[in-house]
Amino acid sequence: MSVLSGKKILLGITGGIAAYKTPLIIRLLKSVKAEVRVVMTPAAKDFVTPLTLSTLSGNPVLSNFTESQKDNPVWNDHVELGKWADLFILAPTTSNTLSAMVNAKCNNLLIATYLSCKSKVYIAPAMDLDMYAHPANQFNLEKLKSRGNKILPVGEGFLASGLHGKGRMLEPEEIIQWVEKDILESLPLNGKKVLITAGPTYEPIDPVRFIGNHSSGKMGFALAEQAVKLGAEVILITGPSSITTTYKMQIINVVTSEEMFIRVKNIFNKIDFALAAAAVADFKPKEPNHLKIKKDIDLSTIKLEPTQDILAWMGKNKSHQFILGFALETNDEIKNAISKLKSKNLDAIVMNSLKNSGAGFSGDTNKVSYITRDEIIIPFELKLKDQVAIDIFTEILKHV
Secondary structure, three states: OOOOOEEEEEEEEEEOOOHHHHHHHHHHHHOOEEEEEEEHHHHHHHHHHHHHHHHHHOOOOOOOOEEEEEOOEEEOHHHHHHOOOOEEEEEEEOOOHHHHHOOOOOHHHHHHHHHHOOOOOEEOOOHHHHHHOOOHHHHHHHHHHHHHOOEEOOEEEEEEOOEEEEEEEEOOHEEEHHHHHHHHHOOOOOOEEEEEOOOOOEEEOOOOEOOOOOOOOHHHHHHHHHHHHOOOOEEEOOOOOOOOOOOEEEEEEEEOHHHHHHHHHHHHHHHOOOEEEEEEOOEEEOOOOOOOOOOOOOOOOOOOOOOHHHHHHHHHHHOOOEEEEEEEEEEHHHHHHHHHHHHOOEEEEEEEEOOOOOOOOOEEEEEEEEEOOEEEOOOOOOOHHHHHHHHHHHHHHOOO
16 A cells, blocks of 8 residues: 555646646546645646546646635635645646745745645656756755755656757656655654564364454554554564455464464564564463364363463563563553563553453454553553554654
8 A cells, every 4th residue: 555545635736738747646646545636827727627637636626716606706725725735746846836936926826825735745847958957946946945845856858849858747657656755765664674463363172163362453453554654564463363454564374373473483583663462362272182072072171281472482582672562451450561561571561451341352442551661651542443553653653
């Protein structure tokens, strides 16, 4: 899944010949499930129609400060537009618009929106080679860059004038790739490897029966997806679960605690963060039956033995890794969670209680407290698990 997925993206189009390529920019943004709105200068309409842009974006296209509805003028709120956007892409950006942006010459809706915008702004210049190379335009580009705007490079090739050189707008695919790369590089977990365990483990009694629990894997998957959003390379080791994801990550499916342990051990030295959200069984049958146990057999006991304590192993063998554990408790919740935090040499632990309605296994919500190594307790209200994942990573990033 793209880092642009779910983003609110404002596309600004100015009056250059490259505006004819902007419908493809919209199509590419929509294909990664971004929400797109378009603001254009009046001159841009000479190169691409608002009808085309509104059809592709699914939103009205704005180009003037006011428009008429039932013979009455209605104000197009550039302040609202600027606040709405998660990022603003100006493509193409002409010499005239560059100058207006630098000097706050608010003579059209696009410039007014730019001056109201608080999000990242990406500028894709487009002009003839001598115009692009002119010291005035180079000065304006450097000025805009110094103010925090992102300036995309220009392409080289045949221009509308018939000349060959630098100045043409990047192709739509290149613009999207450039923006994605820039966003990814700015994310706090870019370049980091995050291991997450999720779901239950099934410890076989015989070929058809097992010891397990009610874990669905929802919390682990939510954490994995949030880690991807923060730029991490994610390895998700999951026990049996019906949860799926469209996010880009490596998923390793296991069944038993022993399988999960082997997988964790094999990659542990390569990861930077380990979030142990899996509900690993504490015990397993000592001698699983190789044949199905018949109902008429007098089976009064099943001999059990402890499973490998994966979390304790990670705590004992960590070097540079940040390790987060989870504690689902039914009594003395904080005391038991802190005891687990200390005994397993964790960096933090997330505690939740089965006493809290809406928390725990299977459901879509959870109510947790984040406890640091220094025993600082940060409680959170009942939330959807994807929101809980945001809270957890927010705390992790404060302490690393």
